[in-house]
Amino acid sequence: MALSPSARPPLADEVTAKLRAMVQSGEWPLHQRIPSEPELMAGLGVSRGTLREGIKALAHSGMLEVRRGDGTYVRATSELSGAARRMYQDHTEQHILEVRLGLDTQAARLAARNATADDVTALRALLTARDQAWSRGDYEAWARADWGFHERVAQASGNPLLHELYLSFGSAFHQDLLKQQRRPGFDGRPREGHDLLADAIEAGDEDAAAATVDRNLNSCAEWLAG
Amino acid sequence: MALSPSARPPLADEVTAKLRAMVQSGEWPLHQRIPSEPELMAGLGVSRGTLREGIKALAHSGMLEVRRGDGTYVRATSELSGAARRMYQDHTEQHILEVRLGLDTQAARLAARNATADDVTALRALLTARDQAWSRGDYEAWARADWGFHERVAQASGNPLLHELYLSFGSAFHQDLLKQQRRPGFDGRPREGHDLLADAIEAGDEDAAAATVDRNLNSCAEWLAG
DNA sequence: CAGACATCAAACGTCTAACCTTTAGAGTGG
DNA sequence: CCACTCTAAAGGTTAGACGTTTGATGTCTG
Numbered sequence: 285m286a287l288s289p290s291a292r293p294p295l296a297d298e299v300t301a302k303l304r305a306m307v308q309s310g311e312w313p314l315h316q317r318i319p320s321e322p323e324l325m326a327g328l329g330v331s332r333g334t335l336r337e338g339i340k341a342l343a344h345s346g347m348l349e350v351r352r353g354d355g356t357y358v359r360a361t362s363e364l365s366g367a368a369r370r371m372y373q374d375h376t377e378q379h380i381l382e383v384r385l386g387l388d389t390q391a392a393r394l395a396a397r398n399a400t401a402d403d404v405t406a407l408r409a410l411l412t413a414r415d416q417a418w419s420r421g422d423y424e425a426w427a428r429a430d431w432g433f434h435e436r437v438a439q440a441s442g443n444p445l446l447h448e449l450y451l452s453f454g455s456a457f458h459q460d461l462l463k464q465q466r467r468p469g470f471d472g473r474p475r476e477g478h479d480l481l482a483d484a485i486e487a488g489d490e491d492a493a494a495a496t497v498d499r500n501l502n503s504c505a506e507w508l509a510g
Numbered sequence: 511m512a513l514s515p516s517a518r519p520p521l522a523d524e525v526t527a528k529l530r531a532m533v534q535s536g537e538w539p540l541h542q543r544i545p546s547e548p549e550l551m552a553g554l555g556v557s558r559g560t561l562r563e564g565i566k567a568l569a570h571s572g573m574l575e576v577r578r579g580d581g582t583y584v585r586a587t588s589e590l591s592g593a594a595r596r597m598y599q600d601h602t603e604q605h606i607l608e609v610r611l612g613l614d615t616q617a618a619r620l621a622a623r624n625a626t627a628d629d630v631t632a633l634r635a636l637l638t639a640r641d642q643a644w645s646r647g648d649y650e651a652w653a654r655a656d657w658g659f660h661e662r663v664a665q666a667s668g669n670p671l672l673h674e675l676y677l678s679f680g681s682a683f684h685q686d687l688l689k690q691q692r693r694p695g696f697d698g699r700p701r702e703g704h705d706l707l708a709d710a711i712e713a714g715d716e717d718a719a720a721a722t723v724d725r726n727l728n729s730c731a732e733w734l735a736g
Numbered sequence: 737c738a739g740a741c742a743t744c745a746a747a748c749g750t751c752t753a754a755c756c757t758t759t760a761g762a763g764t765g766g
Numbered sequence: 767c768c769a770c771t772c773t774a775a776a777g778g779t780t781a782g783a784c785g786t787t788t789g790a791t792g793t794c795t796g
Binding site for chain 2: 344
């Protein structure tokens with residue numbers, strides 16, 4: 285009798301889901317070590333093999349990193365980032381930049397449509413921080429602020445999917461950013477582009493926002509090629 | 511002798527890589543069942559637990575589907591699709607469409623820049639097939655041709671990363687397409703938009719190509735909202 | 737006291753072997 | 767021809783054992 289509410293989902297999948305929930309809920313913070321396998325076995329009431337299947341699934345997707353002889357650490361809060369990072373290794377800088385251009389342009393357009401006053405305030409603050417960091421030669425802070433600005437634009441788009449995609453590709457984008465900045469003669473203070481984008485977003489001018497991003501990244505592409 | 515170039519990577523990871531290679535190389539075609547666990551154990555020379563870790567990693571990413579009591583089947587050729595599909599469940603139709611608009615627009619622009627004569631020929635052929643399918647009321651063929659057209663544009667962009675991303679999101683995009691077409695009053699023959707896009711690509715007019723996609727999808731969005 | 741080295745315990749990596757549950761398909765009887 | 771039964775195959779799960787790596791502890795030496 286099929287009364288059986290049975291057809292129960294594989295235990296290992298439940299384990300995977302529970303582990304993912306622990307990470308996404310923040311109970312296991314980023315960069316921190318999670319409990320050892322024996323502890324989790326006891327806590328979840330499953331055998332080691334089952335538990336390891338769950339762990340490895342998340343490890344493979346980049347969310348966890350398992351270090352032999354040491355422990356297992358949280359490396360990302362989303363599962364896309366792992367796959368995205370792996371894809372990156374197979375593609376050139378130019379192709380990455382082209383994809384980013386597509387996402388960035390759309391994010392800017394939507395941000396112009398949907399950004400709140402808080403969004404605009406945050407964007408302005410990040411631009412100020414970016415400028416100050418450059419002035420005092422703090423490259424790391426500069427990169428963080430620059431990336432923070434772009435990521436905030438994606439968030440201001442009001443589209444969670446776009447935002448998450450952007451975050452997932454973020455690590456790679458950010459790497460490119462760092463690579464750029466180390467080139468001789470790079471000037472990290474092109475306020476024009478970023479300020480214009482913030483202006484367009486605040487004004488709600490979608491076309492201007494999109495055009496600004498387009499101009500910024502295209503010049504960036506030329507600079508890379510040159 | 512720790513010079514050891516050793517520090518060999520986990521065996522399970524090698525297994526995962528080998529399985530992925532089998533799928534991506536096409537040796538294990540889509541929708542087909544892969545060898546059983548005992549066979550793979552013998553073939554790869556690893557224990558069942560190790561093998562299962564590799565399989566489950568790919569299963570979790572959506573590339574394989576493991577059916578208890580039956581076997582394991584190939585469900586996708588990329589690992590992004592699984593994560594992408596999962597993300598889809600958490601987002602609305604509108605947000606999906608917005609992301610697609612960003613990717614589609616960029617694909618069209620790049621296609622106008624890089625498309626070969628073969629690309630254009632293929633695009634024209636797909637449009638013809640699309641039109642004919644609509645005429646004879648073959649919805650499935652219509653959807654297939656329509657999706658094929660868009661996917662071919664992404665391919666013609668000459669950007670493998672963009673193409674792969676597009677393919678990864680393809681299943682979900684296609685689902686939306688089918689949902690649309692079932693609405694009463696839907697006219698699947700808007701040749702204008704698609705033909706104009708093909709024209710722009712053939713002419714190498716980037717701005718026109720991007721504008722055409724923008725117009726098409728925006729009207730589509732309005733139609734969905736209305 | 738500082739640094740190099742030896743040692744140990746903890747944690748993950750892998751293997752073996754068994755038993756359970758589910759599934760698809762062959763086989764059988766109506 | 768259909769429905770039922772039965773069975774072999776395949777994956778699901780568990781248990782225990784041993785190997786390997788890593789980080790930390792402790793000790794010895796200069």
